[in-house]
Amino acid sequence: EAGVTQSPTHLIKTRGQQATLRCSPISGHTSVYWYQQALGLGLQFLLWYDEGEERNRGNFPPRFSGRQFPNYSSELNVNALELEDSALYLCASSFRKSSYNEQFFGPGTRLTVL
Amino acid sequence: RKEVEQDPGPFNVPEGATVAFNCTYSNSASQSFFWYRQDCRKEPKLLMSVYSSGNEDGRFTAQLNRASQYISLLIRDSKLSDSATYLCVVRTMDTGRRALTFGSGTRLQVQP
Numbered sequence A: 001e002a003g004v005t006q007s008p009t010h011l012i013k014t015r016g017q018q019a020t021l022r023c024s025p026i027s028g029h030t031s032v033y034w035y036q037q038a039l040g041l042g043l044q045f046l047l048w049y050d051e052g053e054e055r056n057r058g059n060f061p062p063r064f065s066g067r068q069f070p071n072y073s074s075e076l077n078v079n080a081l082e083l084e085d086s087a088l089y090l091c092a093s094s095f096r097k098s099s100y101n102e103q104f105f106g107p108g109t110r111l112t113v114l
Numbered sequence B: 001r002k003e004v005e006q007d008p009g010p011f012n013v014p015e016g017a018t019v020a021f022n023c024t025y026s027n028s029a030s031q032s033f034f035w036y037r038q039d040c041r042k043e044p045k046l047l048m049s050v051y052s053s054g055n056e057d058g059r060f061t062a063q064l065n066r067a068s069q070y071i072s073l074l075i076r077d078s079k080l081s082d083s084a085t086y087l088c089v090v091r092t093m094d095t096g097r098r099a100l101t102f103g104s105g106t107r108l109q110v111q112p
Helices: none
Strands: A005-007 A010-013 A019-024 A031-037 A044-050 A053-057 A064-068 A074-078 A087-094 A109-113 B004-006 B011-014 B019-025 B030-038 B044-050 B055-057 B060-065 B070-075 B084-092 B106-111
Touching: A005 A087, A010 A019, A019 A087, A019 A109, A031 A074, A044 A064, A044 A074, A053 A064, A074 A087, B004 B084, B011 B019, B019 B084, B019 B106, B030 B060, B030 B070, B044 B055, B044 B060, B070 B084
Parallel strands: A010 A109, B011 B106
Antiparallel strands: A005 A019, A019 A074, A031 A044, A031 A087, A044 A053, A064 A074, A087 A109, B004 B019, B019 B070, B030 B044, B030 B084, B055 B060, B060 B070, B084 B106
16 A cells, blocks of 8 residues: 655745645545654644635634545645745644544645755 | 643663653543654654553553543563653543643653
8 A cells, every 4th residue: 555645845935935835635535634854853733724724723823724635635735935934844744534544645745945 | 721631751771671651631522532652753653552441552651540641651671662742632522622632741762
């Protein structure tokens, strides 16, 4: 069974630009989560999508946004990039109806803002 | 106070040793608990869920103490391949909160 996939693997942008990151969940999973992991820091929750809707949002500014498509894949958009947005962005998926709701992570997109 | 706290380590142990990590959480409404493992510059991988009665998976044993609000991970007979950062993860079923809260991780280095 294929795991969570993310693209691109690496992304280099300059300040002020926009970045789009993509995620495909495990087949059958309806929930997609986005996390930011800056170098040396823990995972910070960004967004949670389920069944096409945004269910929850972490403490990030509105320039971090996203969406979930009918096939449950998801996009994370970061507008007006700042240097401190450089980080590993991880996507995870889960089967929401599972009582324990374990999340499985993709390999991440490493975003570098110059 | 952080919602999920872990000792960052590193824990340096010889091969074959037994090592234990603790993690405390602050929200008494937390309902699901997990240990994830993260290798350097890789994504976190689910190691095990933590059940109320405690559970074991091979050399790994997880315990939950709701009264004291901590979970633990015990690794027996440590292998070099166990070297990684171990993340304590807590899920609270309150819809207004974040989906999962991750601890900052405890780094384990198993030495030959």
